[in-house]
Amino acid sequence: MTATKAPGAMTREMRMVHTALRREFGLMPKLITGVAEGDTARAALVAGHLELVSTILHHHHHAEDLEIWPHLLDRCPADVAPLVHGMERHHERIAFLGVDLTEAVAAWRSEPDPVHRDAVLAVLDPLITVLYEHLGAEEDYVLPLIEQHITAAEWNTMAAQAAAALPAEKLPLVLGIMMYEGDPGAVQDTLGNLPAEARDTLAELAPRLYADLAETLHGTRTPPKESAHAR
Template sequence: MTATKAPGAMTREMRMVHTALRREFGLMPKLVAGVAEQDTQRAALVADHLELVNTILHHHHHAEDLEIWPNLLERCPTDVAPLVYGMERHHERIAFLGVDLTDAVAAWRAEPNTAHRDAVLAVLDPLITVLYEHLGAEEDYVLPLIERHITAAEWDTMVARGAAELPAEKLPLVLGIMMYEGDPGAVEDALGNLPAEARDTVAELAPRLYADLAETLHGTRTPPKESTPAR
């Protein structure tokens, strides 16, 4: 089954999401470690962002689980199945760590002491490691399969499902997070999914919302691009 999107379009869109996830998670350990003991306001700010990025990741993977993996298993040669199962196992591990992260962040938000902060960092370390491994493998081995075996309609259903599960008021910011390093073609496609009357407004608003957030979090409107995991 052949996709009807332009060649490479789905790859560009997926890489845009992956790049944003790598950047935001890669910057997290420094943000968390920099929160002083009992700085309730700063802890809440960083916790909010952690929860948002973790939510983006969860819904992105949930949409893939429903719309991508079953179709690849049905359509690809049988020798591809171990690869797909490996991606699903990554998702399970990431989801498990995501729940741990949610719990650790909630405890830190309620009582922003050093012990709770360090508990957040202790979850982030393995989560970032497996996330980077997963995103790299997906880009190297799965995206070519997606281009060949997933239709444009199925892809758009996956994107729409992931977006629909996010809080509506956060969507412009989420789009700004994606657009910061996004391929121009992928950005154009993402904006094209919006109602025509909203596109120009969101195209201007989304980058500004992310720049405002980055300035508050990192002290700059242009944070480092696609950070590597903190060690």
């Protein structure tokens, strides 16, 4: 991993993750409502993707809780503390809704009928709302603080922790999810953190895996981008 980062590099990397999360969660209600009653195979496919994206979000936030918020509270002026604590409260709210979503999705996956579908959507809607609010506030107010007060080593530790918590076999797909709309500089920085012997292979494999998944989920290898359905 790089010992230093160019100005704005951490901002680009964070925005790449955020854009992917907004896109995947934003597309989810249409996927869920498109599952026909009783179609357990399709419900399992959609539920599995929702579970993966939720897992990405959970570990991304957990890594921030460990490696970002404590450093900002230590190093920033006291008047920044309410902002940081607001970010932490968003994380708590999202985690709380995530537990309810996991339960609702499990029931719908087993019995994909309108009642269970609507139960999933009833949790997903407020989760998406608070998630979009959180990501927007983080980009507007927290990223400048991160660029100023977080070191490259601390940032890389956070990213490594989030990646290490994901199933190893899913990492190429997760990389493809991130790369789809990623800033070219952020994509190159992310690829640069990979082992040299795997870099070229993953640069080709990751986008293909995401395109394959998108075709199965959405019927197209180029699903709508985040800006097309931002709330």
